[in-house]
Amino acid sequence: MTTTKTVVTLKVNGVERTAEVEPRLLLVHFLRDVLGLTGTHVGCDTSQCGACTVLLDGRGVKSCTVLAVQADGHEVTTVEGLARDGELHPIQEGFWEKHGLQCGFCTPGAMMTAVELLRQNPNPTDEEIREGLEGVICRCTGYENIVRAVKYAAERMRG
């Protein structure tokens, strides 16, 4: 197996990271295996589960559908970069406070998806929250508390 490796430089959670990668390497594997940022998870092979959702230049993407080389020169935020200066992001507070999680495996992706939703719509209705988070599968909670968590975060972020 001979492959031509490519050097990529990404700003991940505010820190510039450079690595030599295979062109076919997915962003999610770059984050998990190369950078050791294991908060981002993989739950399927078909881009259904949303556990791998991260922010690319501030917009939510499923990192299993992006190659690391496509993210070259861009900014990535993972769950590890959500809290700032030791302060939890409101969405993190919401998921913790409102019990929007059980096993926690889908939680990073669910929270990043919610951040994207609130970026587009800071004051979503319940129905809009359900529409915005449809691409994230949680097998534990039954979702009721996830809706509450996102509402909590929306209120906090609106001040």
Added chain:
Amino acid sequence: MKLDRESAGARWIVRPDGCDKVTGKLNFLTDLSFPGMVYGTILRSPYPHARIKAIRTDAAARLPGVVAVITHRDVPGVNRFGIMYPDQPVLCEDRVRFVGDAVAAVAAESEEAAGEALRLIEVEYEELPVIDSPEAALAPEAPRLHPGGNVLHRTHYERGNVEGAFRRCAVIVEETYETPRQMHAYMETEGGLFVPGPDGKLAVYAPTQHGYMDRMQLARILAMPETDIRVVSSPIGGSFGGKDELNIQPYGALLALCCGRPVKIHQSRWESVRAGLKRHPMKIAMKTGVDADGRLLAHRVRILADTGAYATLGAPVLQFATEHAVGPYRIPHVDVEGWAVYTNNGVSGEFRGFGGNQVVFALEGQMDRLAEALGMDAWEFRRINLRGMDDPGPLGQRVAPTDGARHVWETIRRSSLWERRSGRTTDRRAETRLHQRDVSSGSGHVDVRPDNGGSGPAAASFSSPWVRRGVGAAMVMHGCGLGFGIPDPAGGRIGLSAQGNIQVAFGHEEFGQGLLASLQLMIQDLFACDPGDIEIILGDTDRAPHSGSSTASRTTSMVWQALHRLQPHFSRAVCERASTMSGIPVSHLRLGPGGVWAGPERVVRYREIAEKGTEGLQFETQFHFPVTPDAIMGGHYLYTFAGVVTEVEVNLLTGQVTVLGVEHAVAAGPVVNPMGYLGQIEGGNGMALGFALMEDAVMDGSRYVTTNLDTYLIPTIRDVPERIEVYAIEDLPPNDNYGPRGVGEVGSVGLAPAIAAAVRQATGTWINRLPISREQLMRPISTFLHENAPMVSVPDVGKEEG
């Protein structure tokens, strides 16, 4: 008590593991890595049934980067696993029996090299005839899948004289029900890290629901002493019963010992679908009869369960189904027979509800059909047949007295959702809203069902003639623990740690259910301490004692009992130590926040006690889950009860069933952890919704048609109802000292039959097969064009509003 934040008060706490879970700090066992680690992968059979003629691994072993290739020849101990009957080959020798059967495994420096090596392993197969259904397996000419034949387990329970009683019945209902191959679909697929030590020992970091059971099974496979294996089994990214059995552990362990390096395995979703357990698909034939007053007389049940290629817990699942097919009803004449049958399909095993979900769907379907045949209210019909407080259990065994059935029945009867079924609603505001919506859309109303007590609000609450609503409800009686005849040990340890914490250790696992929060609350209750005084150790065979499995709705119950056994010993010993240090008599001392208190003052801190030495301050208990004194295999002693009521909307043009609202009434003793309790019922509800409406791992010719989450559809946030309420009934009979019962499973059982009953009311169609097929409910639009006039009636809004 409606369970929510308000009613829970101070007991509504945030999860102790929540901060690590929302920051990504929490390492799942599949997130772990180790210096010098290599990657393991498993070669599985491409055929559902074949003879292995040869396995050649030379080319794979020569591939650069490959450090180990193993086959059955490399298994030093017993080449089999299975909690109940170890009949599943770790690595197949001469025959494969399903598409998940493992034939070889590889460890390599990279995942790519490991994957490439799998392709270089040559296996010569000779395909054998495939048994793709239990019926085919039972045919006289069917090939034998195992030396003992194709029947893994047969159950038979009989009382009275069923045939004679049927002759006296006024109404008899006979129906066959079918349930799907539901997949656990935990979001974290199977995986783990296996680290060999320089001393020949092995550390296993892999999710399971019973670390000590994994250790025993691995020791048997590896021919190693159990004490040379450490199993770390917590935390887990979801399990639902699916990770209780071994999955990738044998391969990780064998590869690590073979190459002497840490090995990581993490299955893809497709590998998980292919090799992982599923819920037993069952065909359940029931014939049930009542007398003219509606009293149940006779109940005959035949259960045929597709257990797949290997045993795992197929026998106990069938046993559980046999017991729960009788349910919370008084039936004098009962005859239940069950078969768990081997096929070449995917392996079926433990799954939340443990065979109860399938038979309760059938049993409650019978109750609804009988009530309708009698012209009775479906809930009233259940009432006149409901068990009493001191009745024996479903198999005639003695059980702990319980009035749970009556309590949940009452709660559902009073529910506003149930009242919508017959139009006896008191929720006037909701009605007004619905009417307004109808009026504004300009559509008429439909009188849907002739048998629902008239054109009540449930029937008159939609805007198009092809959109129908209905309300249905179901009862659940669910056994806790493993049942008579199955070892069901429990235990735990408490002690003062060297750092001065109250340290408790259990072999149980945290897989999201909220065990950590439950333990924190119980410990605070018992020792009046601060959360900061507590240290909890879970799921580590080197650090926690035997506690039995974290399954069967038993964990909350068992840790509560363990802590109650340990509390007097620990409190007395700590107070005695504090008495020596402070000179205050023991009788004046008590445990409190941060240490030992006398009156309003803390006189000795835990840390100060620990500094003087903690010897003599550790206590351990071992006991057994409470069992019935009657030797009836699988019979339970403690039960939980649940009533579920739901309202659905059915679109007859698309066949879409939408669940609008659900109420659960659960009787499981005192609520320890309201947040966890509610989470289990809401989560179970979501899983049951999938079981009822969408989930099925379809197989064709014993090969998976459904291979990933693109075609295996599980409920999303848009599929679950916007309104779900949970009512917890905490009452226990006097002298019941068993404390809280677990609620991990009971919330996942009753929704499917409740939905089926609601769909019947909405559409007139009886559901006997899950998931409910849209095709069964869809009607051509011409139906509505031709039947428009007779089906649409003007709403009686004025009269309703009075």
